[in-house]
Amino acid sequence: MFRYLFSLCKDKELAEDLTHDTFMKAYIALDRSPPKSFKAWLFKIAYHLFIDYMRHSKRIVYQEPEFFSKIAHDQSTELDFLKHLHIRELYRKLDQLKPLQRDAILLCDIQGYSYKEAATILSVKENTLKSHIFRGRGRLRQLYKKGE
Numbered sequence: 001m002f003r004y005l006f007s008l009c010k011d012k013e014l015a016e017d018l019t020h021d022t023f024m025k026a027y028i029a030l031d032r033s034p035p036k037s038f039k040a041w042l043f044k045i046a047y048h049l050f051i052d053y054m055r056h057s058k059r060i061v062y063q064e065p066e067f068f069s070k071i072a073h074d075q076s077t078e079l080d081f082l083k084h085l086h087i088r089e090l091y092r093k094l095d096q097l098k099p100l101q102r103d104a105i106l107l108c109d110i111q112g113y114s115y116k117e118a119a120t121i122l123s124v125k126e127n128t129l130k131s132h133i134f135r136g137r138g139r140l141r142q143l144y145k146k147g148e
Contacts, residue, residue, distance in 0.1 A: 040120040101136030
């Protein structure tokens with residue numbers, strides 16, 4: 001949950017707060033309407049909390065990731081840095097996509113959710129989600145070709 005929210009807001013403290021709020025809201029709502037798919041239900045709550053926060057704040061604060069906080073012992077520092085550099089570049093390019101395309105790609109391709117689960121989280125039909133993923137991937141290809 002935290003990683004998903006962090007990928008949306010790029011602010012560690014905000015992602016922690018939203019994660020906390022997600023579980024609090026889920027705990028309160030659990031008695032009223034138990035979900036069929038608990039995981040998708042939680043992500044839907046998290047997504048809507050993030051959207052509500054963005055509407056209220058009307059600004060996005062980008063924080064640079066901490067590169068050297070967890071360096072793997074089996075990799076060199078240079079390889080680890082390059083890996084993080086490629087990940088940052090991917091997220092920059094994802095930020096250039098339409099919000100629904102970006103969120104669909106984040107959920108399915110990066111977080112590993114099925115199309116059905118991602119469609120439930122984003123409150124869209126599964127075929128609509130597939131269209132957004134297809135268009136978003138095509139746009140990402142264009143952005144990578146343009147940058148080369």
